[in-house]
Amino acid sequence: MKHRRINKRRTAIAGAGAAAVVAAAFTLSNANASTTPTPDPLSALAATKLASTVASDLGADTAGSYYDAKAKKLVVNVVDKAAAEKVRAKGAEARLVQHTLGELNSARKALADKATIPGTSWSVDPVSNKVVVTADRTVKGAKLAKLNTVADGLGKRVEVKRTAGEYKTFIAGGDAIHSGGGRCSLGFNVTVGGEPAFITAGHCGKQGSEWSESAGGPAIGTMEDSQFPGNDFALVKYSGSAEHPSAVDLYNGSTQAIAKAGEATVGQQVQRSGSTTQVHDGEVTGLNETVNYSEGTVEGLIKTTVCAEPGDSGGSLFAGDTALGLTSGGSGDCSAGGTTFFQPVPEALQAFGAEIG
Template structure:
């Protein structure tokens, strides 16, 4: 959708009020991990194919899996494991095995410790398989006693966690790509979907509440009604179309063309992704963390998010995160901007589809 009525409805973006994300860099550490000589060559894989293999190996390895990430340069899936027996399974499947110090269970325990002892507004944490740690980021509002408390908790976790400071402020992003409007707010359409055989679209949950009406222009006639919205905890919502306008499964690329979307997929650390939004249009970046917990303040804590280096600004919320023809996420929030750079957090699309009983279409 654009800012006017049109014969086709495209996928994208988000809306109405707030700001984008923090720059939390990734430090590549070698102290916690080592690569072993492999008997089997790693298969060259696309990022999406690597994500599928990661899901399969995660089930096969169980507790022996310590996370995965995509090596874009080598086009291979790197799988962290805790012993040589597990490494052999990875190699036979076509992945690159890497024996690391911290298990996923240990990193999960570290996250639980952070939740119990350091639930502070303006913080986020996510597992980074490249560093084999939980990366904790504090925005500029975390200072004084809160910063001291957070630092002490992270220090006590030893090699399981690392602390970073952001110059920005974590906020949900309101507004976005092909703009959608409700009342005085503007958000972005994420992806067109089908639920119960009827056309809908998904966007960020913080954009509005169930029962709110949405238009593709400020003050325009409603094109749909939000039937379900989840925020905080999750950050996704679904709107049922109420008009007969076409709604192809596409993302607006803002260059006169669009990207067809044929399926939804899981993010993988190292995956190259693009974001489309009405404020800043199309930008690209890389997935740096998964299962991120973000505390936006005022009790608004969202879990299970994708962390990336893609920039975003107010007006991009709810918009599309995608890799080729695969829907990956919905823009949630973060800090920074598209001049100086920043990071964003995204609600995974597969989770939203499962919650709503919907599919891409």
């Protein structure tokens, strides 16, 4: 067998050429990296506004977004590189994912059609790029088998989780409000046509019910409208001379002024005030959540890690001076922790023609 000899000079030239290629590739890589803009740090409020802009401008090219509170940036899911470039140009971080928002919403529809079971909830989770379905402890036997069968049929688009608690409305927010033998919490003071009113949870009472600041006390207002299930909000118009500042009780002798209403963002840090457990904080983990209570299904809720208990219903979810939600229901308590759902405030304001104030 003959061995071909390679000229040493040719070897040196080849080696130099390879080194040049590596160096060129390294330089090109660095050049490309340097042209990719690093998003400026964003507050949660700024990220929420940017998320709305990106979703409006890119439409179906995005697959959800979330706020990375640690890095202070908005992360936008996309399914192709062209969309990723557009996202970066707007000041957000682009993340390539497998499922489009259309595919995930299709899975949500299938769940609604085939698995609307009391004790379950679901929403699109932008972090995992899946529809996360949660079943409480009451979902078992044939009901659990049905849920799992439907979820399995939707493949990797859906993930099923369990919670040890039980989903229920927290009937029994801000300061306490009473009607008959029930107690809830005031959400936010508003004005309707220049007249003072407040919003709370729809499951707290019926249209025409009277509300007071103490059990058996004089009425301060009448519930003009109440929507539940489907939605979970109600409007009470003041009829007395009770003070109605645009603020949330922090239960430490001070209040948080509320100047406006806004949309929540996944990853955002939030606080809740309620008459049973007072003030607690946590994080937004889901939007547009479908929750199947025993009384019926409510759509479009905010999902959080904030705890709540009976009597906190209707209470305030807020971030700084921005009103975000009204306490609806959930599982767990403020000793062991749990999940709480909130009715978005902007939707309630729009339904009633109301303004924060």
